[in-house]
Amino acid sequence: MNFPNKYINRCLDLAHRGIGSTSPNPSVGAVIVDAQGRIIGEGWTSPYGGAHAEVNAINAVKSEDVPLLQTSTIYVTLEPCFHFGKTPPCVDLILRSKIPHVVVAYIDPFPEVAGKSIEKLRQNGVEVEVLVLTQRQVTPSSSLLPFFTNIAQKRPYIILKWAETADGFIGQSDKAIAISNVYVKRLVHKWRSEADAIMVGTETAALDNPELTNRYYYGKSPKRIVIDRQRRLSEKLHLFDGSIETFIYTEGGTSNAHFDNFHNFNYRFVAFDDNFLNTILADLYTQKIGILFVEGGARLLNTFITKGLWDEARVFVASKNPVIKNGIQAPKLPFDYLDRKVQIIDNQLLVFRNA
Numbered sequence: 001m002n003f004p005n006k007y008i009n010r011c012l013d014l015a016h017r018g019i020g021s022t023s024p025n026p027s028v029g030a031v032i033v034d035a036q037g038r039i040i041g042e043g044w045t046s047p048y049g050g051a052h053a054e055v056n057a058i059n060a061v062k063s064e065d066v067p068l069l070q071t072s073t074i075y076v077t078l079e080p081c082f083h084f085g086k087t088p089p090c091v092d093l094i095l096r097s098k099i100p101h102v103v104v105a106y107i108d109p110f111p112e113v114a115g116k117s118i119e120k121l122r123q124n125g126v127e128v129e130v131l132v133l134t135q136r137q138v139t140p141s142s143s144l145l146p147f148f149t150n151i152a153q154k155r156p157y158i159i160l161k162w163a164e165t166a167d168g169f170i171g172q173s174d175k176a177i178a179i180s181n182v183y184v185k186r187l188v189h190k191w192r193s194e195a196d197a198i199m200v201g202t203e204t205a206a207l208d209n210p211e212l213t214n215r216y217y218y219g220k221s222p223k224r225i226v227i228d229r230q231r232r233l234s235e236k237l238h239l240f241d242g243s244i245e246t247f248i249y250t251e252g253g254t255s256n257a258h259f260d261n262f263h264n265f266n267y268r269f270v271a272f273d274d275n276f277l278n279t280i281l282a283d284l285y286t287q288k289i290g291i292l293f294v295e296g297g298a299r300l301l302n303t304f305i306t307k308g309l310w311d312e313a314r315v316f317v318a319s320k321n322p323v324i325k326n327g328i329q330a331p332k333l334p335f336d337y338l339d340r341k342v343q344i345i346d347n348q349l350l351v352f353r354n355a
Helices: 006-018 053-059 063-071 090-096 116-123 145-153 182-194 202-208 276-286 298-306
Strands: 029-033 039-044 073-078 101-106 127-132 157-164 169-171 197-200 223-227 246-250 265-269 291-294 312-318 338-344 347-353
Touching (some): 006 029, 006 053, 006 073, 029 053, 039 053, 039 063, 090 116, 116 127, 145 157, 157 169, 157 298, 182 291, 182 347, 197 202, 202 223, 223 276
Parallel strands (some): 073 101, 157 291, 197 223, 197 291, 223 246
Antiparallel strands (some): 029 039, 312 347, 338 347
């Protein structure tokens, strides 16, 4: 992030520890610094429904340091919460702790907060410093970016992912092929652990028969989202093994009798018109899907790109074999959107961001 404030930078580092477990709530970091500049407490947001960063930071203060709170500063990446949700308001805890100075990186865009905590703190004699006034100034690396997107767009934060060969193909039409190396596979599974849901289209589900689970990294597996407009997919696919909650978006009809005994299947009926993706994304937002990973296939990825419904794209390009020469063309993104490149042995990761 590169804030000039070293304590806010520490908060941002802490916030990244919560990514993947707090969504759809934001992952926030908090640091408490005494009058001599010594960190006496720090914390980050617990998994969804648990304690917020400010609570964890205050609870981390040693008993002998508790009297120092009355002359300390608490730094937080996001304005403290104002309302009762799954936990009490953090703003009240800060006031009870008699912390006289609060430094906030970003104002919370959530309507039930949106500056109210800052106003309450100031009304009670607390000095509040805001480093960044609006979420429009959030940087791409911030753990808050998905949350800001959820609030502003009323949809999940969308990450597109695919792997392509050196000659620009995403696969073959008649069989699945391996393009990425084992290090990439582990990284992708780490990303899956950080997402709320992962989506594939009909062709990818049928041809690749993916599990769409996190098997090579720590943490949870995301929910699975399958597009199956005409109910063409076989019930024997890995996607329908009942192990993970799975949303099946289809057009009309009733639920499949084979799945009636499995609580992990959720049929969602939508009209597959020109706005079907917007409809699905709005529905996922109501289901508290904050971060959506889209892994293919090419038709689905291109639809997201054409409609501008994406926030990041993570593209692996193989520098060696396989070379297909003929197959399914990989999606294309303008290089103006390229944010960075990372070499991973014989694969190169290209990260694009939708401005």
